[in-house]
Amino acid sequence: MSRTDTQQPGSLLNGYSFEISAKDAIRLDAIRAIVPSGTIVSITYLPSETDDARIAAARQVRELGFIPMPHVAARRIPSADGLQRFLNRLAIEAQVDRLFVIAGDSAEPAGPFVDALSVITGAQLGDHGIRSIGIAGYPEGHPQISTDKLNRALADKSAALTDFGFSGEIVTQFAFDADPMLTWVAGLRAAGIRMPVRLGLPGPANVGTLLRFAARCGVGASTKVLAKYGASITKLLHTAGPDHLYNDLARSIEMEQHGAVAVHLYPFGGLQKMADWAHTTKSRTS
Numbered sequence: 001m002s003r004t005d006t007q008q009p010g011s012l013l014n015g016y017s018f019e020i021s022a023k024d025a026i027r028l029d030a031i032r033a034i035v036p037s038g039t040i041v042s043i044t045y046l047p048s049e050t051d052d053a054r055i056a057a058a059r060q061v062r063e064l065g066f067i068p069m070p071h072v073a074a075r076r077i078p079s080a081d082g083l084q085r086f087l088n089r090l091a092i093e094a095q096v097d098r099l100f101v102i103a104g105d106s107a108e109p110a111g112p113f114v115d116a117l118s119v120i121t122g123a124q125l126g127d128h129g130i131r132s133i134g135i136a137g138y139p140e141g142h143p144q145i146s147t148d149k150l151n152r153a154l155a156d157k158s159a160a161l162t163d164f165g166f167s168g169e170i171v172t173q174f175a176f177d178a179d180p181m182l183t184w185v186a187g188l189r190a191a192g193i194r195m196p197v198r199l200g201l202p203g204p205a206n207v208g209t210l211l212r213f214a215a216r217c218g219v220g221a222s223t224k225v226l227a228k229y230g231a232s233i234t235k236l237l238h239t240a241g242p243d244h245l246y247n248d249l250a251r252s253i254e255m256e257q258h259g260a261v262a263v264h265l266y267p268f269g270g271l272q273k274m275a276d277w278a279h280t281t282k283s284r285t286s
Helices: 022-034 051-063 080-094 116-122 147-163 178-190 207-217 222-228 243-252 271-285
Strands: 017-020 040-043 067-073 098-102 132-137 167-174 197-202 261-266
Touching: 017 022, 017 271, 022 040, 022 051, 022 271, 040 051, 051 067, 051 080, 067 080, 098 116, 116 132, 116 147, 132 147, 147 167, 167 178, 167 261, 178 197, 178 243, 197 243, 243 261, 243 271
Parallel strands: 017 040, 017 261, 040 067, 067 098, 098 132, 132 167, 167 197, 197 261
Antiparallel strands: none
16 A cells, blocks of 8 residues: 555644633643644533633633634524523634534433534524534444434435535544544545534543543543553553554554545544644654
8 A cells, every 4th residue: 555545644733722611721821832823722511610610711722823612512402592692602602513413412402402413403503603514433333322213314414514515524542452443534524424523532541541531421432542542550640642543543554445534633632732742743744
């Protein structure tokens, strides 16, 4: 396989994105010098944080020269009017033009929206200047949703984005193993879903922290973590970075088979460690 058939070294980190909570926004200024201007910053939806906090975080992301992508969790939206007010403020105060729309993990919907598709098709997002929408992908499956249902939902959302004139991208749950991620992306392309994919990678963190997040998010990878990260039970406090996973992906992705692919980083070990890793790795491999 020639290099022209595969992802160029460093290109997975070209245009990478990363995730924060609203309270993390105050830490962005410290990494501003090593994070490229125009980087997409995804602002997750935590039930413990308010809309005011999420809007303030989006505003700070924009002011620092990054692109805010707030999450909208469908099943946690109490009313259609409340969502409209939230979107209006995001547009006015932070010039938000992209969202990441998910169902959310509530057992019962708090209002009229039952899933991401119902928000995409029924919330008049374009009226508030939204032009691009991210949707969720699960290369290793979801602990509470069957693979068939996940595939149907992804296809339905992809079609709806096209029908409503939105550009779209898929942002995946984090994983620790390249093989299921690559197989999953190839399956998307074979099914005719061509939108860009951002593969979720855990940022540097101690292995114990990674395992806790994996268990919380239903990532079935505990033993793989220990193997991939070269860790033993006695080394759970040691910091591990995503180098093995990143290098496996960079070596194996083929443009013809996998299409447009980039990286989405989850800073489980903190924003500074994540930014340092991304900056160093990109500089070394570009």
